[in-house]
Amino acid sequence: MVMPDSVKLRLMHQPDEKLGYTLVPHYTMTHQTSEFSVSIKINSEGLRDHDYPAKKDPMVYRILVLGDSFTFGVGVNAEESYSKILEAMLNKAPRGKAARTYEVINAGVEGYGTEQEYLYLHQLQLRYEPDLVIVGLHNNDIDDVMKGIPAVFKKQRFKNRFYFISYLRGIQILLTEAFTKEFILENILAIYQDHYSPEFEKARHRTEELLVNIRDFSRSRGAKALVVIIPSCLEIDRAEWEKKGFGHLYTDVFFTRNMGKFSDTFTEYGKSRQLPTLPLLPALRNGSVRPIYFTRDPHWTREGHRIAADSIFTYLTEKRLLSD
Numbered sequence: 001m002v003m004p005d006s007v008k009l010r011l012m013h014q015p016d017e018k019l020g021y022t023l024v025p026h027y028t029m030t031h032q033t034s035e036f037s038v039s040i041k042i043n044s045e046g047l048r049d050h051d052y053p054a055k056k057d058p059m060v061y062r063i064l065v066l067g068d069s070f071t072f073g074v075g076v077n078a079e080e081s082y083s084k085i086l087e088a089m090l091n092k093a094p095r096g097k098a099a100r101t102y103e104v105i106n107a108g109v110e111g112y113g114t115e116q117e118y119l120y121l122h123q124l125q126l127r128y129e130p131d132l133v134i135v136g137l138h139n140n141d142i143d144d145v146m147k148g149i150p151a152v153f154k155k156q157r158f159k160n161r162f163y164f165i166s167y168l169r170g171i172q173i174l175l176t177e178a179f180t181k182e183f184i185l186e187n188i189l190a191i192y193q194d195h196y197s198p199e200f201e202k203a204r205h206r207t208e209e210l211l212v213n214i215r216d217f218s219r220s221r222g223a224k225a226l227v228v229i230i231p232s233c234l235e236i237d238r239a240e241w242e243k244k245g246f247g248h249l250y251t252d253v254f255f256t257r258n259m260g261k262f263s264d265t266f267t268e269y270g271k272s273r274q275l276p277t278l279p280l281l282p283a284l285r286n287g288s289v290r291p292i293y294f295t296r297d298p299h300w301t302r303e304g305h306r307i308a309a310d311s312i313f314t315y316l317t318e319k320r321l322l323s324d
Contacts, residue, residue, distance in 0.1 A: 009110065012042070019116050020150035022046050023109055031074070035294045038077045045127070048078055049106045056129045061322065063087075063104045064128055066117040066214075067136025068144075070230050071108025075299045081106055082300075085309035093317075108136065113144025114210040121214060125221050132321060133218040134312070135211065138230045139191045139262045145210070146203035188234070189249075191265075192258040208269050215275050224321055228312060229266050229279040233293035235259045236285055243295045276319065283311040 008029045013021040027042040043051045056062060065071055065083045073081030087104035107124055109116070117135060124130075190200055215225040233240040241250040263279040270277025284292055284307055292304035300308070316322050 012040070012110075018149075019112075019119055021111075023048070033297060035297055036075045038075065041078065047105065047107055048072055048081075049083075052103070052105065052128065057101070059100045061100050061102050061132075062128060062130045063102065063132045063134060064121070064124060064130035065104060065106055065108060065134045065136065066112075066121060067108040067134075067228075067230075068112045068138055068141070069108070069110040070138055070299060071106065071136040072110045073106070073108065073305070074110060075294055075297055076302050076305055078106070080302045080305055081108075082305040082308040082312065083108070085306055086312055089309060089313045090316075090322075093313075105130070111144075113147075113149075114141045114207050114214075115145055116149055118210050118214050118217070119149075121217060125217070125223075129221075130218075130223050132316075133214065133223055133225045135214055135225070135227050136230050137207075137211070137227055137266060139232050142191060142200065142203050142207050143187065145207050146199055188232075191262045192254075194258070204265075208266070208273075211266075211270075212273055212275060215273075225276065226312075226315070226321060227266070227270055227275060227277045228308070229263050229277065229281070230308070231263060231279075231281040231284060233298055235262070235281055236293070240293060243293075244298070276321065278312065278315045280308055280311055283307050 009031065012024055012027050012029070014024045016022045023042045023046040025042060025044050025046050027040070029040050031038050031040055040048065043049055045051065063083075063086075071081070071083065073083075078084060083104045083106040087102055090102035090104070105128060107120065109120070112120070114135070114137070121133065190196070191204075196204065211227055218225040233244065234246065238247070238250055238255065241247050260281060263281040267277050267279045269275070284304065287303070287307050289303050291301055292307060293299065294301055
C-alpha cells in the first residue's frame with residue numbers, strides 16, 4: 001500500500017508538550033501532487049533548512065523567519081522559498097567595505113499559528129541569535145489562535161495516539177474535495193466579513209497582542225522585528241475565486257469593499273503600535289507574471305515566493321532595517 005502524501009505530511013510532525021508539535025529531525029519525503037513535485041528535507045534541529053554552526057560568526061547578519069505553510073514553502077523546493085530567495089538577494093547586493101554575510105533561516109512550520117510562533121521564538125532565539133525576526137502572518141492565523149495549541153502529552157501512549165490521529169487527519173484531507181458555502185463564509189472568508197463573532201474578534205485582538213509580544217521579545221534580545229502580511233489567493237482577483245471553485249460566491253462589490261480588509265486591518269494596527277508591517281497584497285495583485293498561486297493547492301508557486309522575497313528585500317533596504 002502506497003502512503004498518500006497528505007498522510008506523509010502529517011507524519012512529518014512529532015508531538016511537543018509546549019508547541020503542540022514540531023517537525024521531525026532528518027525527516028525526508030517527496031511531496032507530489034498533480035501540480036508540483038518537490039523534495040522536503042528537515043535538518044537535525046527540526047527546520048526545513050540546512051544545519052548552522054553552533055556559534056554565530058560575528059560577520060553574519062542573521063534573519064529568523066517564522067510562519068506557517070507559506071513560510072515553510074509547501075509546493076516549492078527549499079531554495080525556492082521566499083526565505084532562501086531573500087537570502088540570495090541580500091548576499092548578491094552591494095554591501096560596502098564592511099561586507100557581511102546574510103543568513104535567512106526558514107523556521108516556518110506547516111499549520112503553526114501566531115501563538116506557536118511566539119513560543120517557538122523563545123526556543124530559537126538563544127540558539128540562533130537573530131538580528132532580525134520576520135513573522136509571516138496569514139489570515140488563518142486568527143482561526144489558529146481561536147482554536148488554541150493542540151494539547152499533547154509526554155507519555156508514550158499519547159504519542160502513539162498523536163501519530164494515529166495525524167494519520168487519520170491525512171486521510172481526511174485526502175478525501176475532502178469540496179467545501180460547503182457555510183464553511184467558506186464562516187471559515188475561509190471570516191476575516192473579510194463586515195461583522196465578526198465575539199470569539200473571532202477576541203482571537204483577532206489576541207493575534208495582534210502576540211505580534212507585539214514577538215516584537216518586544218525580539219527587541220529585548222537586541223533584534224528587530226517585521227510582520228509580513230501574506231494574502232490569501234482569494235484576495236488577488238476573480239480568477240482565483242474561479243480556480244478554487246468559489247466563483248458562484250464572488251461579487252465585484254464584496255471583492256472591492258472587503259477583500260483587502262485583512263491586509264488593511266493589520267497594516268493599520270502595525271502603524272498604531274510602531275510595529276514594522278509589510279502587506280504583500282499590492283505587489284501580488286500588481287505582478288505581471290502568473291500564476292502566483294497553484295490552481296488547486298492554495299499556496300504560492302515559485303513566482304509567488306519570488307515576488308514576496310523581492311518585496312521584503314525592497315522594504316528592508318528602504319526602511320534601513322538591516323542597519324545596526
